[in-house]
Amino acid sequence: MxxxxxxxxxxxxxxxxxxxxxxxxxxxxxxxxxxVHRVDNLVSERFLSVTIDASLVAEEKFMHLLGSPKLRALANALSPAFLRFGGTTQDFMKFSPQSEYLLSWNNSRNSLRYQGHSCDTSELPPLLEDKLKQEWALQAQLLHQQELQDKYKKVKFSEDAVDLLYSFANCSGLDLIFGLNALLRTPGNTWDSQNAEMLMNYCESRRYIISWELGNEPNSYEKKAGIRVDGHQLGQDFLHLRSILQESKLYHSAGLYGPDVGQLREHRKDILTEFLETAADAIDATTWHHYYVNGRDATLKDFLDPQVLDTLAVKTNEVLEVVRSVSPEKKVWLGETSSAYGGGAAGLSDTFVAGFMWLDKLGLAAQLGLNVVMRQVLIGSGSYHLVDNNLDPLPDYWLSVLYKRLVGxxxxxxxxxxxxxxxxxxxxxxxxxxxxxxxxxxxxxxxxxxxxxxxxxxxxxxxxxxxxxxxxxxxxxxxxxxxxxxxxxxxxxxxxxxxxxxxxxxxxxxxxxxxxxxxxxxxxxxxxxxxxxxxxxxx
Missing domain, CATH: 2.60.40.1180 (Golgi alpha-mannosidase II)
Structure with missing residues (x-):
């Protein structure tokens, strides 16, 4: 019976x-x-991964927060994991070696120059950490206001920022994925790779083990920068990047992930389909972004609504359907995700109630067949971070650590x-x-x-x-x-x-x-x- x-x-x-x-x-x-007699699905051991939004480098001095021993201890508890450095700001960033500007405190630049592989000698002094945290609280508010107003400033970053970022990832046991600027374009609207090659040459000279992405949410390039890039051209750009990597002794087999498209609606499905038809062989996993609600008008009820939580399955299946129809064996990642877009919902995304969306997303994403989920953000502006501006862990951080320790x-x-x-x-x-x-x-x-x-x-x-x-x-x-x-x-x-x-x-x-x-x-x-x-x- x-x-x-x-x-x-x-x-x-x-x-x-x-x-x-x-x-x-x-x-x-x-x-x-x-x-308990068969495995329904198998995800990456780095399934729960994290991001640092590239807006942290809008003023390079704030990258020194990554030298905080406290932040490194918190990050280490989340390993093994990927650390994605990207987001909207990545497509307005330009590598500028031998930066002409000075740090805002009265220490020599050389005394704070970090070696990316060094851990013991790269810690941020306590007095500087306190000063930076105070200034970062104001900077985070400014960045959030700019995001709400859809203002995008061009940003330059130097070798120091790269060293700080790599040192943080390396010393925290995280695998760095660096997001390159895809909005550096030629007159023919192809990707101009010169600046990226300069950056990669520097990273290779320092023996930094890095994976790569190219661009963030290509579906919004026209809105952000007045540039339209279709899926086919995006695929050509990725093929170009893959050829550059293959010529490198260090990066010839480095990970490459993309296209980091937003949730599939309107022309975004076409972008993803055309991209995969052109460049599926160039990437190691297909990435897309998901948020449940708009942070500007989200309510407490949204965070507890089963129907809102169920929308993840709908959106995920739309992406999986496209990927499986074009490149059936390709892994699919949530390359950026949190509760509410627009920097999060203030007073909700950084509180206990956010855990309902986060834990359900981890459970449902694994069940549906997503291989990696990257939480926006470990530290950064907005209100969906795991660690606050004082570098104290928020409820979703503790939830993430427990998941890491207990869930295979x-x-x-x-x-x-x-x-x-x-x-x-x-x-x-x-x-x-x-x-x-x-x-x-x-x-x-x-x-x-x-x-x-x-x-x-x-x-x-x-x-x-x-x-x-x-x-x-x-x-x-x-x-x-x-x-x-x-x-x-x-x-x-x-x-x-x-x-x-x-x-x-x-x-x-x-x-x-x-x-x-x-x-x-x-x-x-x-x-x-x-x-x-x-x-x-x-x-």
């Missing part, structure tokens, strides 16, 4: 005996089923057999547990979930693993009720999360759940549950 029918029969009996009804009087209930690349199938929870208010995902960054035994699985309901939910596990003990990592706002959703402080199992000192993260320990008990998930919470005795053969 079908196991689901057997289960339904016994559940029906339990309801009439009052066993389940007694539980429902206290909390909602969800019964799950797992398939193997995606497993999970389904809801029965629920008393309406409208998809509990969203659940299942992976093998990450064995590379944890001490969990082989065969362990990690269930992670978001409860969009205000009521607590009990989660019943399949009979085959119901006797497994579990470790629970439950994230809640540090403040009660709906107002707590706006908090910038998050609690793990009831204890507020904060760094122990400028270089040390807290231990992030789980709470023991005895075998046979339902997993308990409070209202408006996020959680990871490591099922240690799941004995999943594929894990």
């Amino acid at each position: 079908n196991p689901s029918l057997i289960f339904g029969y016994f559940l029906f009996q339990a309801l009439f005996t009052g066993a389940v009804q007694a539980l429902l009087d206290k909390e909602d209930l969800v019964i799950l089923d797992f398939d 690349p193997e995606v497993l199938k999970i389904e809801v057999l029965w629920t008393s929870v309406p409208q998809q208010l509990l969203r659940v995902y299942l992976h093998c547990t990450n064995r590379n960054s944890s001490s969990y035994r082989q065969g362990a699985v990690t269930l992670f979930a978001l409860n969009l309901s205000k009521r607590p939910i009990g989660i019943g596990l399949p009979a085959c693993i119901s006797n497994s003990s579990a470790e629970a990592f439950v994230l809640q706002s540090a403040e009660p009720g709906e107002e707590g959703l706006y908090s910038r402080v998050v609690e793990l199992n009831g204890a507020p999360l904060k760094m122990l000192d400028e270089r040390t993260l807290p231990p992030l320990s789980g709470a023991h759940v005895p075998p046979g008990e339902h997993l308990q998930m409070p209202g408006l919470s996020l959680a990871f549950y490591v099922l240690q005795q799941a004995r999943a053969a594929v894990c």
Whole structure:
């Protein structure tokens, strides 16, 4: 007999005996089923990756923030990961060796010159860090205003900026992807590669291991710069870049990713299709960008709306359909993504409530077949950053670290057999547990979930693993009720999360759940549950 029918029969009996009804009087209930015998999908070990917006180099002195020991400790906890340096500003940047301007403090330029491979000697002195953080808070506001007004200034950057960026990535265990300016064009509207070649020659002379992108959101070139580049020409530009890389001893097999197109609507689908028809062989993965809502008018309700969260699946499937029709074997990445475009939604994208969009995106993207997801931004202007202007971690940072530690690349199938929870208010995902960054035994699985309901939910596990003990990592706002959703402080199992000192993260320990008990998930919470005795053969 079908196991689901057997289960339904016994559940029906339990309801009439009052066993389940007694539980429902206290909390909602969800019964799950797992398939731990096969891997449904496999993502990159760098699946959760991060970006630094190129606007950080609008004034080069702020690149020295990347020498902060605190920021490097925070970044290191997210490795392994890619670090993308790009965004709108990248298409207004120009490499200018031997910069003519001086730093704004009274230290000699040479005394602060970093070697990109150096870690011990490249730390930012505390007094300079404090000064830069104060000035960056004002700079971030200015940059955000310029973004809202669609103002784009040309930016020059020197060898110092490149050294600082590479040192940060290298010393934090991150793999750097550098976004080149695609709006440097010839009179014939082809990409002018001279400046990029000058930059790559410098990087090669320093033995910097870097992957590359060319351009950011080509669908908006006309709006940003009055230049229209169709998908075919964009593909030709990438083929040209690939030929340059192949001539390099260091970069002949370097990663190249693109075209970083926005969500598919209107002519963007044509750009992506024509690009792949022309240059699919030139790239290692197809990249596109996704945001749920407009940061200028987003509401708290948007961040908790299952229908808004479901739009990711719609947009992802549109991209996958194009890629599979033209280049079926090509990996697909979310090359830039967060909650709200336009720099984020102030007071929402940098608070606890943003975690619902972020955790669901990680779960759903892996389930749908995306290979890498790059979070905009680790540090930068706007309000969707993981680390604030004082270099203190925000709620989404802690969520990201827990994901890194507990969730492996193997995606497993999970389904809801029965629920008393309406409208998809509990969203659940299942992976093998990450064995590379944890001490969990082989065969362990990690269930992670978001409860969009205000009521607590009990989660019943399949009979085959119901006797497994579990470790629970439950994230809640540090403040009660709906107002707590706006908090910038998050609690793990009831204890507020904060760094122990400028270089040390807290231990992030789980709470023991005895075998046979339902997993308990409070209202408006996020959680990871490591099922240690799941004995999943594929894990």
